[in-house]
Amino acid sequence: xxxxxxxxxxxxxxxxxxxQVALAEDLxxxxxxxxxxxxxxxxxxxxxxxxxxQVALAExxxxxGGRRVEVVRADDELTPNVGVQQFNRLVQLEKVDLVAGVVxxxxxxxxxxxxxxxxxxxxxxxxxxxxITAKFCSPYVARTSFSAxxxxxxSGKYWATHGIRTAVIMGPDxxxxxxxxxxxxxxxxxxxxxxxxxIWTPFQKTKDWGAALTQxxxxxxxxxxxxxxxxxxxxxxxxxxxxxxxEKLPLVGDHWIYDQLNWSALGDLIVGPxxxxxxxxxxxxxxxxxxxxxYREMFRQDPEVNAELGYDNGKxxxxxxxxxxxxxxxxxxxxxxxxxxxxxxxPRGKVRFNASNSALLEKVYVxxxxxxxxxxxxPTYVDEFAGAEDLPGCTKSF
Amino acid sequence: MSEEVTIARTTARDDISPAAxxxxxxxxxxxxxxxxxxxxxxxxxxxxxxxxxxxxxAAIFASGINLxxxxxxxxxLGQGMFLGLGGYGIGIGTTVLGLPxxxxxxxxxxxxxxxxxxxxxxxxxxxxxxxxxxxLAFSQMFYGAxxxxxxxxxxxxxxxxxxxxxxxxxxxxxxxxxxxxxxLLVTMLAVAAVWRIAESPFGSxxxxxxxxxxxxxxxxxxxxxxxxxxxxxxxxxxxVAGILQSQYTYFINxxxxxxxxxxxxxxxxxxxxxxxxxxxxxxxxxFVLAKQGLSVLTTEYMLFFGIFFMLVVAFFRNGVVExxxxxxxxxx
Numbered sequence: 001x002x003x004x005x006x007x008x009x010x011x012x013x014x015x016x017x018x019x020q021v022a023l024a025e026d027l028x029x030x031x032x033x034x035x036x037x038x039x040x041x042x043x044x045x046x047x048x049x050x051x052x053x054q055v056a057l058a059e060x061x062x063x064x065g066g067r068r069v070e071v072v073r074a075d076d077e078l079t080p081n082v083g084v085q086q087f088n089r090l091v092q093l094e095k096v097d098l099v100a101g102v103v104x105x106x107x108x109x110x111x112x113x114x115x116x117x118x119x120x121x122x123x124x125x126x127x128x129x130x131x132i133t134a135k136f137c138s139p140y141v142a143r144t145s146f147s148a149x150x151x152x153x154x155s156g157k158y159w160a161t162h163g164i165r166t167a168v169i170m171g172p173d174x175x176x177x178x179x180x181x182x183x184x185x186x187x188x189x190x191x192x193x194x195x196x197x198x199i200w201t202p203f204q205k206t207k208d209w210g211a212a213l214t215q216x217x218x219x220x221x222x223x224x225x226x227x228x229x230x231x232x233x234x235x236x237x238x239x240x241x242x243x244x245x246x247e248k249l250p251l252v253g254d255h256w257i258y259d260q261l262n263w264s265a266l267g268d269l270i271v272g273p274x275x276x277x278x279x280x281x282x283x284x285x286x287x288x289x290x291x292x293x294x295y296r297e298m299f300r301q302d303p304e305v306n307a308e309l310g311y312d313n314g315k316x317x318x319x320x321x322x323x324x325x326x327x328x329x330x331x332x333x334x335x336x337x338x339x340x341x342x343x344x345x346x347p348r349g350k351v352r353f354n355a356s357n358s359a360l361l362e363k364v365y366v367x368x369x370x371x372x373x374x375x376x377x378x379p380t381y382v383d384e385f386a387g388a389e390d391l392p393g394c395t396k397s398f
Numbered sequence: 399m400s401e402e403v404t405i406a407r408t409t410a411r412d413d414i415s416p417a418a419x420x421x422x423x424x425x426x427x428x429x430x431x432x433x434x435x436x437x438x439x440x441x442x443x444x445x446x447x448x449x450x451x452x453x454x455x456a457a458i459f460a461s462g463i464n465l466x467x468x469x470x471x472x473x474x475l476g477q478g479m480f481l482g483l484g485g486y487g488i489g490i491g492t493t494v495l496g497l498p499x500x501x502x503x504x505x506x507x508x509x510x511x512x513x514x515x516x517x518x519x520x521x522x523x524x525x526x527x528x529x530x531x532x533x534l535a536f537s538q539m540f541y542g543a544x545x546x547x548x549x550x551x552x553x554x555x556x557x558x559x560x561x562x563x564x565x566x567x568x569x570x571x572x573x574x575x576x577x578x579x580x581x582l583l584v585t586m587l588a589v590a591a592v593w594r595i596a597e598s599p600f601g602s603x604x605x606x607x608x609x610x611x612x613x614x615x616x617x618x619x620x621x622x623x624x625x626x627x628x629x630x631x632x633x634x635x636x637x638v639a640g641i642l643q644s645q646y647t648y649f650i651n652x653x654x655x656x657x658x659x660x661x662x663x664x665x666x667x668x669x670x671x672x673x674x675x676x677x678x679x680x681x682x683x684x685f686v687l688a689k690q691g692l693s694v695l696t697t698e699y700m701l702f703f704g705i706f707f708m709l710v711v712a713f714f715r716n717g718v719v720e721x722x723x724x725x726x727x728x729x730x
Contacts, residue, residue, distance in 0.1 A: 038697060075697055080555065081654065084647045085452070085690075092574075093445035106553055106651060113557045113648045117572055129554070136557060173545070174553040203553070 029068040030326065032317065033090030033099040035111070036125075037078040041204050042103050042230040044261045048306030049101070049125055049313070055294050055303075056314025064318055065326020072096055078103070078204065080110035087111045091120050097328045098123060098335065100313055105129035105175040112141040121328070121335045125313040129175040130183070133358035134393030139333040142340065142357035144316045145309050146278065146387060148179035149186075150361045151254070152227075153388035155276050156187025158366070159225070159252065166194050166221040168249075170212055170236075172228060173200035180227040180254075187388075188225075196221040206232065209239045217249055224249055229256035234265045241269050255279070258369070260304035263377060274368045274382055278361055279308040279348045282379060288347035303347075312346050312359070319344055333398065356394035361387025416727055423726060428676070435582055439575045447578050453686045454585040455642045460666040460678030461592045462635030467664060468672030469596050470628045471608030472522070475660050476533030479540045480633040482655030483510050484640025486544060489556035489650045494549065499560055503641060510637040511630050518629030522622060525611075534657055544652040555651025559644045571645075581642055588638050593675045595631055604628050636663075669710050671717025680719050684710075 034053060036046040053071070062069050072094045076083035083102070090096045098121040102108045108127030115122035116138035124132065124143040128151065133143055159167070169185060171177035177200065185195050197219045199212045216224050224245075228236050233256055240251045251257065255277035263270050281292060281302055291311055295303040303311070320339040328335055340353045349362035366383040439447050459481055466472045487506025491497045497505070521532050544550045561571035562580060569576045595601055603624050606614040615621045644650040653659070662685065670681025688706055692699035714721040 075693075079653055080649070080651050081647070088448045089445065089690075089694075092448055093443070106555070106653075109554055109557060110647060110649050110651070117648060131554065178552070 027067050027326070029070045030064065030321065030328075031070045031072055031094060031096040033072050033074060033087075033094060033096035033101075035074045035076050035083065035086055035090065035099060035101040035107075037103050037107075038073075038075045040078055041232055042078060045230055045256070045259065045306040046103060048261055048304060049103070049310030051295070051299055052303065052307035052310025052312075053100070053125075053314040054310075055291065055298060055307070056311045056318055058298065059294065059315070060318050060322070064321040065324070067326040069318075069321075076102065076104070076107045076111075078107065080106050083107035083111050084114060087114055091118055097121075098317070098332075100317060101125050102127050105132060105179065108132050109136055109175070112136055112138055115140045119332050121332050123313060123317055123336075123339070125309055127176075129179040130391045131175070131179075131393065133354075133356045134391055135395075137356045137394035137396055139357075139396065139398035140336055142316075142336050142353065142359075144313045144351070144359050146361040147358055147390045148176065149183040149391045150358075150387045150389065151276075151278065151364060152180050152183035153187040154385050155254075155364065156184040156189070156193065157191040158187075158276075158383075158385050159223070160188045160191035160193035164188075164193060164222050164252075166196050167223050167225045167252075168197045168199060168216045168219050168221045169195055170199040170201070170216060170224050170226045172203040172206070172232060174203040177203065177227055181225070183388075184225055204232075207235065209236050210243075213240060213243045213245065217243065217245055221249065223252045226251060226253040226257055228253070229259065233257050233259055234262050237262075237266055237269055246272070255305040259306070260302075260379075261306065263369075268371075270369050270377060271371050272368070274366055277305055277365050277367055277379075278387075279305045280365050280367065280379060280381065282381075283347065285345070285347070285349075287345040291347040308347050312348070312351060315344065315346060316342060316351070316359070337398070354390055356390070358390050360389070363387060420723055420726060424676075432586070439578055444574055447574050449686065449690060451574075451578055451581050451646055453683045454581050455639050455646060456663075456666060456682035456686055457679045458585055458588045458642065459636055459639035459663050460670065460682045461589050462632045462639065463663045464667045464670075464672060464678045465592055465596060465604075465628055465632045465635065467667050468677065469601060469608065470604040470625065472525070472625065472628070473530050473664065474521075474533040474632075475530045475657055475664065476521075476535075476537035477632065477636045477663050478655050478657060478660035479537035480510055480514065480636035481640035481643065481659065481663075482540065482544060482650065482652070483513070484637030485559070485644030485650030485654055486550055486556065486640075487637070488641050489559050489644060490549065492560055493556055493558050499562055506641065507634055507637055511634050514630045514633030515626060518626040518633070519622075522625035522629060534660070537655060537657060537660060541652055541655040541657075544655055550652075553652060555649055555653075557649035559648050559650060561645045561648075577646070581646070584638065584642060588635060589675075589679065592631070592635055596675070600624070600627065665707065667717075669707070669714075669718060671719035673716060674719040674723070677717055677719045681717065684718060 036049055038046050057069055072090060074086040074090055076086050087099060090099055100123045102124050103126040105127045108124055109132060112122055112132060119140060122141045126145055127143060128148045130147045130149050169181045171181045199215055201212055250273060253275050258270055258275045292303055316339055319342055320335060323338050336357055340357050343352045351359050353359050363384050363386055365381060367379045368382050370378050370380045372378055438450055463477050466474050484506060487509060488502045491502025491505060492499060517536050521529060524532055545553050550556060561577060564571050571577050571580060603619050607621055607624060611621055666681035666685045667678055669684050671677030689703055692702050
């Protein structure tokens with residue numbers, strides 16, 4: 001029954017696409033600039049995002065409204081100045097219709113200012129810092145993931161009401177680190193928890209967490225609550241274990257600390273800790289099963305949270321383009337306005353946008369990794385809570 | 399252009415000394431460069447205009463560094479701090495204090511000059527590697543302040559930095575072409591100013607200090623004041639580059655004060671030439687274009703960029719400009 005439904009939908013879609021081909025045959029391909037930090041600390045998550053993005057485009061046969069969709073990749077090297085150069089290259093030299101991607105919040109802030117002036121649609125994939133869609137908001141900029149507050153505020157409340165009274169927060173000293181952990185801190189303190197100490201390590205420059213871990217273990221807190229991603233996350237989890245703190249002072253965090261893409265590097269260290277995530281690959285929803293199947297087919301492995309975020313980014317763009325018949329409106333802010341109106345089922349749950357173009361989280365899962373007898377690692381559902389609203393602060397009206 | 403060069407060469411062969419010959423060729427080259435720069439937005443794509451903007455900003459930065467490295471012989475690894483201070487200066491002036499740009503810019507430059515005099519007074523007591531390290535230390539200090547302070551918005555940096563309001567002329571500086579001419583004007587003024595300073599009696603003393611500090615002192619020059627003076631002029635020049643850079647990107651963040659940026663500036667000077675006026679300009683152009691060209695070709699461009707830099711140092715020992723000059727001189 002379900003199968004025939006999908007088949008019918010696919011046929012309808014194909015017929016629709018075919019009729020549009022005739023109309024838009026002579027239009028040049030749509031070009032999307034995809035800017036990610038393919039090298040360095042965030043290389044691994046970027047690869048996941050890129051793959052998820054490809055899956056979303058492949059779902060539409062890499063064409064929309066009869067126009068082929070081309071992706072032009074650029075590496076922002078996690079540096080705002082390079083991000084600005086690459087953004088200019090994409091827009092002025094490659095003549096892309098819109099720019100997608102961007103992981104680092106610092107780069108996000110820099111290029112969103114530029115997108116605003118250049119009137120070029122920018123569809124951010126990560127850049128979780130709250131201010132991106134608050135203080136720095138723009139009618140030309142949207143974010144398809146979620147804000148730091150949306151993800152972490154209720155996490156603070158959750159842990160405070162689940163037996164944790166004291167915590168140390170530890171994170172990279174840049175906008176995303178502060179946004180995530182400040183959101184956690186607000187929620188944690190409002191629910192009666194106490195932050196004993198805050199430890200910030202230099203972003204992209206820290207290799208040794210010895211001093212930070214010693215401070216944390218002397219603080220007398222129950223847990224370390226932390227945000228790190230990519231290579232830094234691997235280092236921290238390993239060193240935390242080397243210090244023998246796994247029982248005494250558990251490292252609690254999110255799906256980037258215990259990123260599935262790092263599991264092979266972490267070995268058995270991944271088994272045991274509880275952490276929060278926005279995506280459960282085993283979720284039994286139609287959108288997720290379709291995504292997992294296609295991802296497996298294309299890359300011969302299971303998707304994880306970064307791939308899912310990349311998929312949402314591509315999916316939101318394709319849905320918007322589809323609504324616009326494959327044409328970018330003359331007033332390019334209308335592209336983002338159309339995206340803002342979208343509500344769609346994504347592998348992570350229902351995605352909708354708020355008034356300042358930021359996607360919201362429907363729910364956050366608490367999970368734990370278990371090992372089955374065959375040695376496979378399985379994310380296991382522990383609990384869930386709702387995502388929080390974004391922080392206010394956008395004063396522009398659009 | 400090639401025709402003009404030939405003319406210059408033929409006349410030169412008859413009755414003009416090699417020095418005059420080089421001078422004339424330089425004049426023709428500079429002339430055509432200026433003409434080319436003026437016509438660029440009409441001759442090429444908007445992306446070339448953007449690249450030219452980046453080159454010119456880098457060239458001002460490198461000119462400032464060259465006054466220390468080339469003219470005075472002080473290798474600094476901290477000029478990024480003044481670039482950053484320029485950007486942060488107008489950032490704080492316009493977005494925090496709400497001052498107009500025409501007030502923020504001179505105020506920033508005066509402040510940078512004062513600060514540079516104080517820092518320079520400390521730094522110029524050292525020489526060689528010590529000087530390099532102490533300038534690096536100061537720049538890391540400011541980097542740390544920028545990334546920690548609430549006033550400067552931490553690692554987010556400050557955005558919304560305004561470009562000049564050219565409404566009176568009926569122009570909008572947000573347009574890349576208008577902004578290009580604005581940058582071109584400032585670059586010509588800044589480079590000319592640095593050149594005049596290097597050629598002035600003051601500059602000659604700096605060169606004397608480079609050649610032999612003791613001899614310069616023995617001749618009765620207050621060597622330390624001259625060095626502080628060079629430090630201040632270099633700092634202000636770098637701050638001008640920083641102001642333009644922040645207007646170009648509409649934002650400033652601590653990365654603009656990083657030691658990597660200071661290092662890149664020194665590289666530009668070495669690639670171009672430490673002894674020629676056009677050195678920093680050519681160095682900046684080669685640096686920006688090589689980096690850009692390689693990054694379009696391959697994502698591993700940093701590797702090739704490193705090799706490229708080694709080749710330049712190995713084969714053009716005194717920089718690209720000097721190599722060009724000597725190639726020209728050795729022609730029969």
